[in-house]
Amino acid sequence: MDGFKKRLNASLQLKLSVALSLTILVVAAVAGVFSFVTAFKQAHELQDVTLQQVATLFDRQHLVPSLPQNDSLARRNYRETRVVVQFLSEGARAVGQGHMGAVLPLPLPLADGLQTVDVEGESFRVLVKTTPLGERIAVAQETDVRDDIAEISALRTLMPFLILVPVLLLLVTSLVRQMFRPIAALSAEVDRRAETALHPIMEDALPIEVLPFAGAINRLLGRVERSMQAQRRFVADAAHELRSPLTAMSLQAERLAETDMSDLAHERLTTLRCGIERSRSLLDQLLALAKAQTALDHPKSSVSIQNIYRRVLEDLMPLAEVKQIDVGIEGSNDAQVWVHEPDLMTLVKNLVDNAIRYTPAGGKVDLSVRTEGGHVVLQIRDSGPGIQITERERVFDPFYRTLGTDQMGSGLGLSIVKAIANRLGAEIQIGFADEEKQCGLCVDVRIQAIEPV
Ligand SMILES: Nc1ncnc2c1ncn2[C@@H]1O[C@H](COP(=O)(O)OP(=O)(O)OP(=O)(O)O)[C@@H](O)[C@H]1O
Ligand SMILES: [Mg+2]
Incomplete structure (x- = not known):
């Protein structure tokens, strides 16, 4: 009660x-x-x-x-x-x-x-x-x-009342529910939104009594959007500004390496160059994340997944060769998706980079694509340790890295992947490549297909 x-x-x-x-x-x-x-x-x-x-x-x-x-x-x-x-x-x-x-x-x-x-x-x-x-x-x-x-x-004479009253009660309840349906539909729409989708809520279908409230929410969304954009612009500008001095430092270190110096000095210089390289890669990832989180409408086109795979492998083959990882595309299936090409390229590159980086030397990385119920599913599997179920939510947080890895990284790769997936309306699923042994990472990226293939 x-x-x-x-x-x-x-x-x-x-x-x-x-x-x-x-x-x-x-x-x-x-x-x-x-x-x-x-x-x-x-x-x-x-x-x-x-x-x-x-x-x-x-x-x-x-x-x-x-x-x-x-x-x-x-x-x-x-x-x-x-x-x-x-x-x-x-x-x-x-x-x-x-x-x-x-x-x-x-x-x-x-x-x-x-x-x-x-x-x-x-x-x-x-x-x-x-x-x-x-x-x-x-x-x-x-x-x-x-x-x-x-x-x-x-x-x-009471019979009509006995029949009409329950009918009226049902009618009133259903009418009231119907009157509140636009508000329920609006809250469902807001719930479905990704955190970056800060566009105003539609006021057309709302009753006028709720309009002032919806207007206030829209003004708040506008303020949040502007403040987030300012924050991202600041991160992007800072990363951009830091790049030039880092490039200059990297060049100076390269030149310094060519001069005669003691073994100890050489060793210290190598550590310094490693640090500079790590900072450059962090700045690149920061810039990529800021770009992925900006809600700008980039031009879209029909993009072939096989083509993206080939270009990503061209970029990452040197890394795979150093680690003697057998990386390749499984099958000759291809599919087209309607996206901003550099976005998809960055997404796949981060996933394949992780697969190569976290798979022990001599391992295997497979890339494949299939179509499933109006969706194109990109799959990247590796024979590495995989990500434990308890860690799967957190690895998408910026700067989060799982313990026990000796690989260099900034912890931003999967955040970039998630931000791009949100922009593309894609769904990311991670699991084990080998469920029985609970090892190997298998990532599925599900994107709306542009036409039945
Ligand atoms: N294929 C994988 N196998 C095992 N662990 C992985 C794999 N991919 C990601 N991880 C784990 O998830 C963490 C987050 O990955 P993420 O790509 O976001 O960052 P990073 O690789 O450390 O840095 P960055 O990609 O920004 O250089 C990694 O530190 C790693 O521990
Ligand atoms: Mg990574």
Whole structure:
């Protein structure tokens, strides 16, 4: 009950549904009571009219009420249809068809007109009429019977309410839900968004009551977008600015290496050159990440996956040869995707670079492509240690590197891959190349195909 109260306070939709339902129930109850009372009264009035009609009929036709021959027949008559008609006489004469076939011992004297009379503990509605010949006719009916009949006909007037109220309640609940559907659809759309998708929410389908709120959210999204862009621009500018002095340092170190120096100095210089190289690679990755996270609309074209694979392998073959890694493209399948080519190139290059870098010497790296239900799936598998299930979420975070690797790296490669995948609307799945032995990394990149291949 407490939970329901909490929800009722929190949910506008529930509040509206409950308020409307209660209003319907109260209106229906009041209308029901009114209709019942009116119908009950009307039924009694009709019954009085019937008594009057019976009395008039007897008077006009000069009928004589008679006692039934067969008493049991009278007993079999329906209780509801029983109306007693008898003459009233101021002495012993009170003849006619009485209650259950006998004359009713009506208390005398009775005035002309309608009245409710108690006869031997039972209540009767009696109409007394004096004919022009001076005879007095009494037409009577049991009050209980009249009430029963009136009650049944009054209850019948409640039937429309009993059917309409549940229908109305269902209708109101579904209408309220429908009214809130644009808001539910909007929140689902915002939930589906990637963190970089900061474009304004669509205000067209929203009710005007929610528009000020949607406007405020859009203004906030705009501010967040501008601040993130400024942050990325700063990172990109900083990385760019740092590149020139690093290149100059690298050239100076190269020149210094050509001069005569002691073995110790040579060793120190090699360490220094390694550091400079690592910094250059970090700056390149930072620039690539800043670029991947910028929501600029780059020109797209139809790109062949085999072509991308070949170009990436050309770039990374020297690294693979140094480590004696057997890297190659599996099968001759090709597929086309509609993307910004440099984006896809950077994505694949980072994945293949990882595969070669983290696979021990003498290992194997396979690249393949297949189409699956309207999607093109790029797969990069290696025979290295793979990434443990517990690490799989975190490896996409910037600067995160798993422990125990002796490879040089900045921890930005997979963040770049994720940022580009978000931009392309692609899905990344990582698993083991060999599920049984729990080793080797297998990365699937699922991209919308441009046409059924
Ligand atoms: N194929 C792989 N096999 C095993 N571990 C991997 C593989 N690819 C990535 N990893 C792990 O995930 C971590 C993050 O990879 P990521 O590419 O983001 O960074 P990095 O390779 O360390 O640096 P960068 O790519 O920026 O030079 C790596 O440090 C590595 O431990
Ligand atoms: Mg990497």
